[in-house]
Amino acid sequence: MKILVVGKGGREHALITALVESPTETELFCFPGSDAIEPLAKSVKVEGLHELINWMSENEIDLCVAGEESYLVKDEGLANLCEKAGIPCWGPHKQSAQLEASKEFAKEFMLRHNIPTGAATGCADIDEARAAINGQYPTVLKFDGLAAGKGVAVCADEASAEEFLNEVLVERKFGAGRLLVEECLVGPEVSIFAAVCDDEYLIFTPARDYKRIGDNDEGPNTGGMGAVASRQLIDADTLAEIEKTIVKPTVDGLVKDDLPYRGYLYFGLMLTKDGPKIIEYNCRFGDPECQAVMPLVQGDIAAFCHAAAKGNMEPDLLSFDEGWSVCLILASAGYPVSSRSGDVISGLMDLKNARVYHAGTRYNCDTNEWETNGGRVLAVVASGEDRLTAVDAAYAELEKISFDGAQKRTDIGRMHF
Secondary structure (H helix, E strand, O other), X not given: OEEEEEEOOHHHHHHHHHHHOOOOOOEEEEEEOOOOOOOOOEEOOOOOHHHHHHHHHHOOOOEEEEOOOHHHHOOOOHHHHHHHHOOOEEOOOOOOOHHHXXXXXXXXXXXXOOOOEOOEEEEOOHHHHHHHHOOOOOEEEEEOOOOOOOXXXXXXXXXXXXXXXXXXXXXXXXOOOOEEEEOOOOOOEEEEEEEEEOOEEEEOOOEEEOOEEEHHHEEEEOOOOEEEEEOOOOOHHHHHHHHHHHHHHHHHHHHHOOOOXXXXXXXXXXXXXXXXXXXXXXXXXXXXXXHHHHHHEEEOHHHHHHHHHOOOOOHHHEEEOOOEEEEEEEEOOOOOOOOOOOOEOEOHHHXXXXXXXXXXXXXXXXXXXXXXXXXXXXXXXXXEOOHHHHHHHHHHHHOOOEOOXXXXXXXOOOOOO
């Protein structure tokens, strides 16, 4: 089976590793790919989405897997173009991917289908946003479009709110777009992933990620500094309630609204005193949750995705490890405000009991060394039968890796438990 994965980061490295380990024999490609992914999946060097579709047609690709979210809504949409070319795509159509691409679209969808969520107001400019906040803090501010996981701010006071409003609506840090002023929900966060195939779904292992750059959830939001995953993360009754009130109504709503969906769907949830409520949707696997979840997925993920992309949900192809998986991120100097590239990475060959997924690295052929090449550089992932065993194993391996300016948290898998 010839499979192409779209993306280049740690999430795609994890997805491709899982495809390599599938019993189904595969020939893997990646667009645009990376130096770290290249040994597993050949990088495809084309310029744009239309050229990529042509390349897949010419090379008789059997399945396209959407990793990175931007291509789902770029031009006519990755899945839409694949469908026209007769290529099964594991990723939703452009109109369905608006659940992630537009926070306002998603909120209207939730309210229309009576899915528990926080109250929100859409705003076009800074005056409207100030009026919507109306002096009520803390408040949650969300850029309406895609922002690589950084377009959300939980503001405790007027000063922090004004700073974010200025970035989004005056400086246009994330580009043109509206802003959502949202009720601040309180409680433990959890991420639920489901493979969705039309009106059917399969819930994967729950996860919890850590967005802030610093320990104790301090400092600015990032794309994610680590994650934990386990079937034990939430109890069976809570998961059943989430499925009944959020997952199933979402899948039913997609069908009712004629929004075609075949692919991964992420539910970012808050477990409030009034029950689980949804914060946001992502129309693909989360990053770095994917790096934590995929090592716990057993079976034939390649055959599963191929069948589901063609409209056949076959849950018996997969099973899930009952233990724990912990993912730790090493970020470069300056992140998340900026990033520094070119710092030599040491210790990668010393790891024995963990997986390493590359997110922002490059291989220097002149020196035969790995270097930093982005904000989030590496993910180190270890597993264990219980949470603390997995946490200790991950940190023991993480300590073997170093580069100038490396940033990490020391409380992943410990805080929020």
